[in-house]
Amino acid sequence: MSHGAFERTHAAAEDRYEHVPYRRAGRSGLDLPAFAFGLWQKFGTDHPYETQRAIVLRAFDLGITHFDNADRYGPPHRAAQQVFGRILATDLAPYRDELVLSTKAGNPIGPSPYLKGGSRKSLLNSLEHSLRDLGTDYVDVFYHHRPDPDTPLEETTGALADAVRQGKALYAGVSNYSPEQAHEAAGLLRAQGVPLLVHQPRYSLFDRGPELNGLLDTAKADGFGLVVYSPLAQGLLTDKYLQDIPAGARAANSAFLKPDVIDATYRERAAALNGIAKERGQSLAQLALQWVLRRPEVTSALIGASSVWQLDHNVRALDFPPLTDEELERIDEHGVHGTGLRL
Numbered sequence: 001m002s003h004g005a006f007e008r009t010h011a012a013a014e015d016r017y018e019h020v021p022y023r024r025a026g027r028s029g030l031d032l033p034a035f036a037f038g039l040w041q042k043f044g045t046d047h048p049y050e051t052q053r054a055i056v057l058r059a060f061d062l063g064i065t066h067f068d069n070a071d072r073y074g075p076p077h078r079a080a081q082q083v084f085g086r087i088l089a090t091d092l093a094p095y096r097d098e099l100v101l102s103t104k105a106g107n108p109i110g111p112s113p114y115l116k117g118g119s120r121k122s123l124l125n126s127l128e129h130s131l132r133d134l135g136t137d138y139v140d141v142f143y144h145h146r147p148d149p150d151t152p153l154e155e156t157t158g159a160l161a162d163a164v165r166q167g168k169a170l171y172a173g174v175s176n177y178s179p180e181q182a183h184e185a186a187g188l189l190r191a192q193g194v195p196l197l198v199h200q201p202r203y204s205l206f207d208r209g210p211e212l213n214g215l216l217d218t219a220k221a222d223g224f225g226l227v228v229y230s231p232l233a234q235g236l237l238t239d240k241y242l243q244d245i246p247a248g249a250r251a252a253n254s255a256f257l258k259p260d261v262i263d264a265t266y267r268e269r270a271a272a273l274n275g276i277a278k279e280r281g282q283s284l285a286q287l288a289l290q291w292v293l294r295r296p297e298v299t300s301a302l303i304g305a306s307s308v309w310q311l312d313h314n315v316r317a318l319d320f321p322p323l324t325d326e327e328l329e330r331i332d333e334h335g336v337h338g339t340g341l342r343l
């Protein structure tokens, strides 16, 4: 898509590398910012472009150079990539070399068998569209969005490796894979000379799957990094739902966070965690982000935000002292796997 009509250019903050630490992704050579920013929600055509633009540019000015997208994100599908493409074509055009752009394919985006799954056809078609939507010749990370039991993993990983060999992606990733699937994918990719850079699982105080199923250990053993999504459990690990469901919040308007998960058990646990955060002089959101980043297997916390204020607030999470063993024990009591989530 042409962006010739847009003429704005952003002068990025000079101190942009002074806010967020960078962490090595597994045993690769790539450092990634401790926070990555995702455009899953509120980056479709149903939200104002100026707000979206302000959030993305603020993220970049804070040193969040890693932006996570997918062919699916919108609404409609592909819209979030087009929004980012518009910002890239104008404000961020001079900074393409500093950006790590991720996209994913394989989650259904239409009724055609080639708009879902893990086939070579689906993945490489989708990547072509994503490059066009983003207005870039290559993405930095190309992910298979979720496992496809009906496609041989050899075909899926072959397509990821070919995307890298063709220069259309610099690195390969997988998302939502079990530890066993990730281990197998890592082996197949390694054999093709394209090591698995990152895996993207859900991980938070309310979804402790990667600890329980052994994914943290697999990541360490196989040498891939974890870019963990929904570290705030979509907002449940903030103080916003302690009393009510505010108008405009995700639980009020998204199919992905239903208001009925905000029940008495959730509120009791969130309030207890909020109390621990307050004792530390920070917010629940900041505590929850520090908590996922305490693990060395976690390269980045992949966050969303619907305002510049949220982003600024959350990025300050790492300004606080590390969580002590005693605090971690108390947090364990209330950070119960499955809280507020339909697993």
Ligand SMILES: NC(=O)c1ccc[n+]([C@@H]2O[C@H](COP(=O)([O-])OP(=O)(O)OC[C@H]3O[C@@H](n4cnc5c(N)ncnc54)[C@H](OP(=O)(O)O)[C@@H]3O)[C@@H](O)[C@H]2O)c1
Residues within 6 Å of the ligand: 037, 038, 039, 040, 041, 042, 068, 069, 145, 175, 176, 200, 228, 229, 230, 231, 232, 233, 234, 235, 236, 238, 239, 240, 248, 249, 250, 251, 285, 302, 303, 304, 305, 306, 307, 310, 311, 313, 314
């Ligand atoms: N690979 C996958 O299958 C997959 C799946 C899901 C997500 N992801 C990726 O992960 C990214 C992040 O996911 P997520 O958005 O669920 O992450 P999250 O960080 O857990 O939730 C972010 C949301 O919480 C609310 N929020 C954030 N900070 C807040 C604060 N300080 N106070 C109050 N509310 C606050 C905002 O929602 P509201 O203001 O709208 O309430 C914000 O959009 C996505 O954009 C996507 O890139 C990947």
